[in-house]
Amino acid sequence: MPFEVVPFKANPDGAPPPPVKRFHIHALAERAHLEIRFPRVEGYTQAVRNRVSVDWRSIPAVLIKPDQIPPEVQVKGLNLNNRGRPSLLGPGREDQVSLNERRSQLRVQELVFDVARTLTRDFIQQRGCEVPAPVLFPQMAAIVDRYVRSEVAVQPPGDLRDLHFAPYYGWLVEVLLESIRPDAANGEAPEIPRLEMSRGPGSTREVDFWTTRDVREVHKSHVNCVVADTRKWEQQAAYFIDTHPAVRAFVKNAGLGFAVPYLHNGQMHDYQPDFILRLETAGERYLILETKGHDPLAEVKQAAAQRWCAAVNAQAGYGHWEFRLARQAGDVRTILDAARPGV
Numbered sequence: 001m002p003f004e005v006v007p008f009k010a011n012p013d014g015a016p017p018p019p020v021k022r023f024h025i026h027a028l029a030e031r032a033h034l035e036i037r038f039p040r041v042e043g044y045t046q047a048v049r050n051r052v053s054v055d056w057r058s059i060p061a062v063l064i065k066p067d068q069i070p071p072e073v074q075v076k077g078l079n080l081n082n083r084g085r086p087s088l089l090g091p092g093r094e095d096q097v098s099l100n101e102r103r104s105q106l107r108v109q110e111l112v113f114d115v116a117r118t119l120t121r122d123f124i125q126q127r128g129c130e131v132p133a134p135v136l137f138p139q140m141a142a143i144v145d146r147y148v149r150s151e152v153a154v155q156p157p158g159d160l161r162d163l164h165f166a167p168y169y170g171w172l173v174e175v176l177l178e179s180i181r182p183d184a185a186n187g188e189a190p191e192i193p194r195l196e197m198s199r200g201p202g203s204t205r206e207v208d209f210w211t212t213r214d215v216r217e218v219h220k221s222h223v224n225c226v227v228a229d230t231r232k233w234e235q236q237a238a239y240f241i242d243t244h245p246a247v248r249a250f251v252k253n254a255g256l257g258f259a260v261p262y263l264h265n266g267q268m269h270d271y272q273p274d275f276i277l278r279l280e281t282a283g284e285r286y287l288i289l290e291t292k293g294h295d296p297l298a299e300v301k302q303a304a305a306q307r308w309c310a311a312v313n314a315q316a317g318y319g320h321w322e323f324r325l326a327r328q329a330g331d332v333r334t335i336l337d338a339a340r341p342g343v
Helices: 029-034 108-126 133-150 160-164 168-179 233-243 298-315 329-338
Strands: 023-026 041-045 052-054 062-064 072-080 086-098 152-154 180-182 192-195 208-211 215-217 225-227 247-252 260-264 267-271 275-279 285-291 320-326
Touching (some): 023 225, 041 260, 041 298, 062 160, 062 168, 108 133, 108 168, 133 152, 133 168, 152 160, 160 168, 168 180, 192 298, 225 233, 233 247, 233 275, 233 285, 260 298, 267 298, 285 329, 298 320, 320 329
Parallel strands (some): 062 152
Antiparallel strands (some): 023 208, 041 192, 072 086, 260 267, 275 285
């Protein structure tokens, strides 16, 4: 039977390659006092009786960009012969196709009513809403109208009426579905988390895995080392956290299983922030810290984390939680300075 000899480069020293170094990441029994526990949230429960509201300070924006839906394209049709088959002469005449004709038939107010109707139907059917549709719809319409006119950014030659088209329409509905809450300021019961039934709360004591990534030993963590996902960013953040007087304990979210649910493009996803910190305060206070550079979904994830914190705080039993986003290494120290008691 014929065969081929595959050449390879032999090691001139005759020695085998060095083994890959692996690190055991695990919780240390002697640091049990630094344990951090967290609820496993898989969704949220609402019970709207009269009014809904939106936290306009944290709602993510929708950006209309020409690269999502080109406002103009050039097309060529096929030349067909007398038998109805493509001709050998090639494509036909070149035409300029624009969205302007379709846009001229659309109205922003039509979009507002359509989205408000969709939101009203969703809340009544799926969210335990007791408000009659004639009472809920005007509230939804007012929220949609304000969002469309003040929270949607348009890059020319885009147009606000492009919200009628995919993917913008879907994003608009998703953002509002995830942002509308019972109006707790006017007597409504606040939104609370729906916890996993199959598992109890998560804990740093469950961390136990091996890795070949770079690690850094730390002192204020129940877990022996921090696993770095970046070359410098997270190492610097871990150093600031581990040495800052405002921090009692912390953990890197690696092998921990801490996740925040969020909706995007019609599917649920898990957002995994970088760190959980327990602050050096009299009460049980936690800080979820994300060290993030460029991320097109940064606002969506930030809003999801703030929703998670608000719901967990409303239920009580797990301390008080906050979320902070650090876009530069120096922001970590600034955030921790502001978290010190009395600041």
